[in-house]
Amino acid sequence: MRAMLLEQIGDIDSSPLKLREIELPIPGAGELRVKVSVCAVCRTDLHIVEGDLSQQKLPLVPGHQIVGYVDQVGEGCTHFRGRVGDRVGIAWLRSVDGTCRFCQRGLENLCPESRYTGYHEHGGYAEYVVAPEDFVYPLANLPGAFDDAHVSPLLCGGLIGYRALERAAVPDGGKLLLVGFGSSAHLVAQFARHRGYEVYVLSRTKSHQKMAMEMGAAWAGDETGDLPCKVDSAILFAPVGKLIPPVLEALDRAGTLSIAGIHLSDCPPLNYQKHLFYEKQLRSVTANTRDNAHRMLREAAAAKVKPMVTMYDLADANRALADMKHSRTDGTGVLQVGG
Numbered sequence: 001m002r003a004m005l006l007e008q009i010g011d012i013d014s015s016p017l018k019l020r021e022i023e024l025p026i027p028g029a030g031e032l033r034v035k036v037s038v039c040a041v042c043r044t045d046l047h048i049v050e051g052d053l054s055q056q057k058l059p060l061v062p063g064h065q066i067v068g069y070v071d072q073v074g075e076g077c078t079h080f081r082g083r084v085g086d087r088v089g090i091a092w093l094r095s096v097d098g099t100c101r102f103c104q105r106g107l108e109n110l111c112p113e114s115r116y117t118g119y120h121e122h123g124g125y126a127e128y129v130v131a132p133e134d135f136v137y138p139l140a141n142l143p144g145a146f147d148d149a150h151v152s153p154l155l156c157g158g159l160i161g162y163r164a165l166e167r168a169a170v171p172d173g174g175k176l177l178l179v180g181f182g183s184s185a186h187l188v189a190q191f192a193r194h195r196g197y198e199v200y201v202l203s204r205t206k207s208h209q210k211m212a213m214e215m216g217a218a219w220a221g222d223e224t225g226d227l228p229c230k231v232d233s234a235i236l237f238a239p240v241g242k243l244i245p246p247v248l249e250a251l252d253r254a255g256t257l258s259i260a261g262i263h264l265s266d267c268p269p270l271n272y273q274k275h276l277f278y279e280k281q282l283r284s285v286t287a288n289t290r291d292n293a294h295r296m297l298r299e300a301a302a303a304k305v306k307p308m309v310t311m312y313d314l315a316d317a318n319r320a321l322a323d324m325k326h327s328r329t330d331g332t333g334v335l336q337v338g339g
């Protein structure tokens with residue numbers, strides 16, 4: 001099968017992903033093989049390709065926002081037995097032990113034994129992918145408007161954004177500041193508007209500011225200092241640690257800042273009075289649970305969340321990631337793989 005393979009990490013502008021012919025994967029016990037239709041690109045893929053994350057498996061097929069069709073059902077599968085051809089989604093979280101103290105508290109996203117698709121095992125920048133059926137999401141119930149390309153960005157951008165939104169603890173009718181307006185933020189803006197929050201957007205990219213206003217934001221601008229009011233909650237999407245102090249300052253009393261990224265540059269020193277006093281909270285977000293995914297997909301259908309997508313051929317994965325890195329795309333880049 002064709003795959004975009006990472007053999008050696010490198011700057012995305014040097015096109016480190018190579019189009020290769022690799023062996024068709026065979027599903028093991030409890031696993032499905034899925035024929036990939038589309039795979040959306042994610043900032044985490046960029047971090048993996050450029051070597052910002054540790055424990056690199058090489059060679060590696062990245063990709064963890066996969067929409068495809070069940071192609072082969074491994075031995076011992078129960079949910080998907082006899083379901084060849086069903087439309088399904090595969091996301092970042094690939095497996096957990098199910099027994100540790102975090103799994104038992106409903107925090108499987110923090111399982112020390114968790115493994116990830118497109119990181120520990122090959123992902124969706126390929127014609128086929130194999131994943132444990134317990135971590136494959138049925139997509140049969142999504143309304144028809146959600147074609148494959150418009151579902152895929154929900155599977156990480158939407159999902160991490162959704163968990164970040166929950167962690168941001170926005171009060172009813174509250175004001176939410178989104179810092180950065182890339183693929184995840186533009187989905188969160190739609191969930192937030194559906195829930196009745198006021199949305200404020202900070203982005204240096206003029207086209208992103210314009211898109212935010214078109215999506216119903218109350219304000220979009222460059223600098224926290226220009227915000228017309230304090231906000232109740234904020235989500236930091238930009239992987240830029242130096243934004244933490246000004247965003248904490250922009251929070252009202254009891255405000256919460258939730259950090260959506262998997263990777264963040266260093267945060268400058270904080271001043272307790274200015275940045276944290278009055279019960280402000282600073283929270284990180286780590287992956288997601290399967291329950292988050294099921295709830296997000298239901299709410300996306302109810303809110304008619306519409307990802308903005310830019311399509312690329314599988315072979316153009318380097319360009320898709322480079323365009324994301326340099327903020328040259330609006331919304332999410334999606335690789336067309338099959339069909």
Ligand SMILES: [Zn+2]
Nearest residue numbers: 098100103111
């Ligand atoms: Zn666990």
Ligand SMILES: [Zn+2]
Nearest residue numbers: 042044156157
């Ligand atoms: Zn992701």
